[in-house]
Amino acid sequence: MTVNLLGYSRHELISCCAAWGEKPFRAKQLLRWMHQSGASDFGVMTDISKVLRERLAADATIAGPTVVQDTVAGDGTRKWLMDVGTGNAIETVFIPETSRGTLCISSQAGCALECSFCATGRQGFNRNLGVAEIIGQLWWANQCLGAYDIRNKDDPRAISNVVMMGMGEPLANFDNVVTAMQLMLDDDAYGLSRRRVTLSTSGLVPAMDRLRDACPVALAVSLHAPSDALRDELVPINKKYPIRELLAACVRYIEKAPRDFVTFEYVLLEGVNDSVAQAHELVETVKSVPCKINLIPFNPFPGSGYLRSKAEAVARFREVLNRAGLVATTRKTRGDDIAAACGQLAGQVKDKTHRAERRLHAQAIRGNILSESEVVQ
DSSP states (O other), rough: OOGGGOOOOOHHHHHHHTTTTTHHHHHHHHHHHISSSOOOOOOGOOOOOOHHHHHHHHHEEEEOEEEEEEETTTTTTTTEEEEEETTTTEEEEEOOOOOOOEEOOOOEOOOOSOOOOOOHHHHHHHHOOHHHHHHHHHHHHHHHHHTGGGGGOOOSSSEEEEEEEESOGGGHHHHHHHHHHHHHHHHTTTTTOOOOEEEESSSOOOHHHHHHHOOOOOEEOOOOOOSHHHHHSGGGGGSSSSSHHHHHHHHHHHHOOSSSSSEEEEEBBBBTOOHHHHHHHHHHTTTTSOOOEEEOOOOOOTOOOOOOOOOHHEEEEEEEEHHHEEEEEEOOOOSGGOOSSEEEEEEEEOOOHHHHHHHHHHHHHHHHHHHHHHHOO
């Protein structure tokens, strides 16, 4: 059976090499060829013996997801649709800026958490991505952007930051995501610092504690509401891990985090969570946690049922937070003309949860109830 080495950690490569009668340093060579040079052909690995190269060619491969669509927005944001098999395709987004380039990576085909304002959640859920499918997004983007070309080493498009904020809940695919992030941090692979790799979670508290001990990267938490009552509606996982437990986990996480704060993400929805009163409530809610607030204007998608908050409402909300001493910024919307902005990633998901059917059934029931009430009146 052929193995895909792209998704192997350093320790797995060492074990694989040992099984082939090779020394541990061969794993280091393979890491560098795959992740620093972008090699997928064992024949180019000139510092590896011919015998091993032939063995690798027979028993192994280096393969990431297949790109089926490449779209560039007017602002330079780039989105790739990648086929991951079994009727599923994921989306990966590159956001170029003057001082850095950020890659937004997916961790699942769909998402099981069903946050009400998220396009991915509307798609349903199929499966977790494997390590090769996760790290393969970075591997491919580096190839596509010319990062492996020695002539382009100073290209400002090179990827300097990775955010696990694409499709899926990263902590629901814990082992594969951690292995992929360890490759991102490995000096013989991508060599990113822990401050430049960010994981965004909706608040799986036990997994946050595991991450703190296993691979503490920068942490962003999808908060989106100042109270449990509202967050239960917007982020249903809150019913299992309410805000008080979530904030306590954030404080514990900071003990080992590369930054001395957690970023709270807060999507502003018109008339839902954007009032001045809710801003004051948010100040009280997060006061025990060293944090920064990232305000995100809602990015519409078909059938969302929500509207983006007006610019004036966003400014008023941010002013309340700033006056209370919190660092609050408004995220600039990027790539919305190609549905690549925050909350818009949907890809193609062969839903195992039958979410769309359940939603239509619920709508039909509500419609029947409404019709009956209208008749009574």
